[in-house]
Amino acid sequence: MGYAINYEQVFPYLPYLIGGAWLSLQIAFLAFVGGAVLGLLGAFALSFGGPLLRGVTRAYVTFFTNTPQLVQIYFLFFALPEAGVLLSSQQAVLLGMTLNAGAYLTEIQRAGFSSVRAAEMEAAEVLGFTRLQQVRYVVLPHIARTLFPPLSNHYILMTLGTSMAAIFGVEELTGRALNVNSETFRSIEVFTMTAGLYILVTLVANVVLALAGRWLFRARMRLL
Amino acid sequence: MRHVELADVTAAYGRTRVLDGVSFGVDRGQIVSLIGPSGSGKSTILRVLTGLLKPQAGQVRVGGEPVDFADRRRLRAMRARFAVVFQQFNLFQNMTALDNVSIAPIKVGGRPRREVEAEGAALLARVGLGGKLKAYPDELSGGQQQRVAIARALALRPEVLLLDEVTASLDPELVSEVLDTIRDLAAEGMTMLIVSHEMGFVRELSSKVVFMADGRVVEDGPPARIFDAPQERRTRDFVSKILRH
Numbered sequence: 001m002g003y004a005i006n007y008e009q010v011f012p013y014l015p016y017l018i019g020g021a022w023l024s025l026q027i028a029f030l031a032f033v034g035g036a037v038l039g040l041l042g043a044f045a046l047s048f049g050g051p052l053l054r055g056v057t058r059a060y061v062t063f064f065t066n067t068p069q070l071v072q073i074y075f076l077f078f079a080l081p082e083a084g085v086l087l088s089s090q091q092a093v094l095l096g097m098t099l100n101a102g103a104y105l106t107e108i109q110r111a112g113f114s115s116v117r118a119a120e121m122e123a124a125e126v127l128g129f130t131r132l133q134q135v136r137y138v139v140l141p142h143i144a145r146t147l148f149p150p151l152s153n154h155y156i157l158m159t160l161g162t163s164m165a166a167i168f169g170v171e172e173l174t175g176r177a178l179n180v181n182s183e184t185f186r187s188i189e190v191f192t193m194t195a196g197l198y199i200l201v202t203l204v205a206n207v208v209l210a211l212a213g214r215w216l217f218r219a220r221m222r223l224l
Numbered sequence: 225m226r227h228v229e230l231a232d233v234t235a236a237y238g239r240t241r242v243l244d245g246v247s248f249g250v251d252r253g254q255i256v257s258l259i260g261p262s263g264s265g266k267s268t269i270l271r272v273l274t275g276l277l278k279p280q281a282g283q284v285r286v287g288g289e290p291v292d293f294a295d296r297r298r299l300r301a302m303r304a305r306f307a308v309v310f311q312q313f314n315l316f317q318n319m320t321a322l323d324n325v326s327i328a329p330i331k332v333g334g335r336p337r338r339e340v341e342a343e344g345a346a347l348l349a350r351v352g353l354g355g356k357l358k359a360y361p362d363e364l365s366g367g368q369q370q371r372v373a374i375a376r377a378l379a380l381r382p383e384v385l386l387l388d389e390v391t392a393s394l395d396p397e398l399v400s401e402v403l404d405t406i407r408d409l410a411a412e413g414m415t416m417l418i419v420s421h422e423m424g425f426v427r428e429l430s431s432k433v434v435f436m437a438d439g440r441v442v443e444d445g446p447p448a449r450i451f452d453a454p455q456e457r458r459t460r461d462f463v464s465k466i467l468r469h
Binding site: 117119120122123124125126127128129133137138141142145217218 | 274275276300303304306307308310312314315316317318319327328331332333360376380
């Protein structure tokens with residue numbers, strides 16, 4: 001028995017799915033910004049912190065980069081209420097993704113810190129720059145340029161990673177796709193449409209980020 | 225009066241002594257070249273003069289005044305009288321050629337941007353890069369980058385230009401464009417202290433050649449004497465080895 005492809009039943013749900021994609025974007029963006037800030041602190045701690053701070057940071061990074069994100073979110077969702085912190089499923093997903101991103105972005109940003117060329121610093125020193133001027137005119141631009149491409153990549157990965165929120169009942173793009181599927185039973189149509197929306201969202205993000213990186217930091221980034 | 229004078233300067237990296245009682249002077253308008261085998265301490269002298277390395281003993285005098293290496297602010301003031309061109313150019317990768325040249329006079333010297341940029345453009349034109357003001361270092365050849373670095377050093381209006389093996393990391397066909405630029409500066413009376421392995425160039429340009437080995441000055445004098453009639457055995461060995469190539 002063949003399966004007759006028929007989008008007619010599914011098309012009316014397109015706005016509903018787009019609304020879900022919008023929520024996915026919001027989750028990814030918030031978790032990314034939170035994770036980037038955490039990662040910046042972590043990178044500072046690893047690069048300049050004392051033994052204790054380095055140890056704690058290392059443990060955090062090791063835990064979150066060596067366990068599945070899904071398990072991490074389950075843990076937050078079920079363990080935190082025991083400690084008296086009640087999280088909605090969306091909050092648990094957001095927190096889990098932020099902590100996870102923080103660990104990865106610690107590693108990425110630490111690598112950026114250590115890539116500053118000593119020779120350029122020496123040139124700045126000899127030209128009479130103060131420490132603060134060295135940081136502002138040499139270190140930060142260099143770090144921004146080096147870090148922008150890997151940070152952008154991680155952001156794209158996170159956008160796709162939001163689909164796991166569906167498991168916790170969050171009605172983002174995948175969650176809504178599951179809803180539409182159980183109403184229409186047009187699985188192939190629903191999920192191709194959903195995949196199309198994910199592709200659209202990541203492609204747009206890719207192009208925007210690459211343009212921004214090229215324009216702001218002269219980062220070497222391909223548009224597609 | 226010597227413009228720059230090192231008197232019995234001793235310096236070390238950790239426990240390794242790299243300068244062992246070095247004395248010599250540079251007069252205003254002179255071009256002094258430091259030659260000698262690798263590890264003899266030539267580049268270290270430039271690091272001392274720019275305050276990147278603090279001597280353990282001895283004195284550095286600039287314009288007759290002894291330099292206080294402990295005082296960061298006065299050290300910076302001394303630094304302003306020198307400008308360095310490095311072997312590896314050390315340009316700021318995130319800035320255009322013009323910004324590389326202008327940033328220190330603007331941000332450190334506190335001079336007006338418009339004036340500094342006009343002067344920077346003129347300096348870049350003078351080293352043959354008038355058409356590359358907006359180019360970034362990674363868009364330039366090694367020889368072009370080194371000429372930007374020379375313009376950057378000149379923009380500081382230094383009393384003395386320090387050149388640290390400025391052609392050593394260039395492809396052979398790019399060496400001459402950089403040497404030509406330095407020749408022009410010499411013709412204009414710029415005071416220079418040069419570390420170089422380009423012996424023909426050293427001989428042609430220098431007022432004085434200082435031969436160093438093992439952190440000491442073995443012999444110094446006019447190029448004709450150092451190259452044709454060296455007094456010391458070590459100088460003779462070095463010169464004959466180098467000129468045989």
